[in-house]
Amino acid sequence: MREDLEILKRSLIRADPDAGVAAAQRLVDAGVDPKAILEEGMAVAMFELGEMWKRGEVFLPEVVASAEVFKRCNAVVEPVLLAQKDENTEPNALVVLATVKGDLHDLGKNMVGAMLRTSGFDVHDMGKDVSADKIVAAIQEMRPQIVGLSALLTTTVPYQETVIKRLVQEGLRDQVKVMVGGAPVTPEWAEKIQADGYANNAPEAVEVARKLVGLAQ
């Protein structure tokens, strides 16, 4: 198990999809707790990658590639994890994620979703080009603790504010924390539109989410 966990971590950091998926499959087949695979293998690798990013040791292509490998490995591990959950399992904090209307860029959102899952959150990913109407409906139906709004284009960033205003209009604003992110998004913008949280990378998004739900200070 240890050896395959190391291979899994190395594959994620080096962005080797074939070796990563094979290691994840071997771990699952060996009956290793999927939570351990996520927390001790995949999450550790992604946080290490985040640190390497901060230190300038890796660049955007490496991070994007590793995120894609993570997605493929997660497709092996997550179904086993979900199958283990039953009605007695304490639900995790739920995060609804969306790339806002007019924007098809979902790499960042996907990375945040993956990191949140490995950190003990349940994530409902609404995908890309998502309207305020759909986000409102999802919040009314699922009652998440957090909604995360991603926008990569300068032209679509204002839609984050549109969504927040809709939440106010619908009387939902006090029921859900709003996180915003995306390359052009700034802390000043987040403050201006009265978002509850802002993060400029996936590991930071996890930290912010943990604070918003009271899991961290």
Next chain:
Amino acid sequence: MTSTGAKVAFLACGAVALDTAAIIERRGWDADVHGISSDLHMTPLEIAPAVEAKLKDLLPRYERVIVVYGDCGTGGRLDAVLERYPAARPAGFHCFQWYAGDLYRRFADDIGIYFLTDWLVTNWDRAVIKGLGLDRFPWLKETYFGNLTRILFVRQHPDPEREAKAREIAAWMDRPLEIHDLGIGPLEDLLAPMMGGSDVRT
């Protein structure tokens, strides 16, 4: 004072610098052109500081600077820098928007379009394939481009070799290609008013 005596400097992204110089020459404007790397597009947070450093270098010698760089994902950080100096830039988010002019407005709601310009086609292998890591991770192609529906090549200068490359790119992305010959007029229409000249092309 500059060696040319020009009072205005254009600080142009490498992706538009040649066309900017051509417009200046055609219009006979008394202005110099200085370059700034188009590679900053890959790291948008570095654009505003890099432009500011150039402004500090240029402004002691010029009365004002016209920055020909799109917002390019700075999220308004570039405009915030320009407000602090006698500097301005054409409105717009990306250089392909400047080149596309009315066409960009017409297709503004079609979010699946990928725009090519002469510069992007010419520099495709370096800027896109290498820049996005597709040389090392070719399996990321779908991750980057899977959401697109079609490609619009807003062409400045027709060239058979470049057109062949654009078709090769479209085939590689497996998306339909449309070519629109728009020249550099739309960019000129944006720059002319900033020089106080007519915004009507002659």
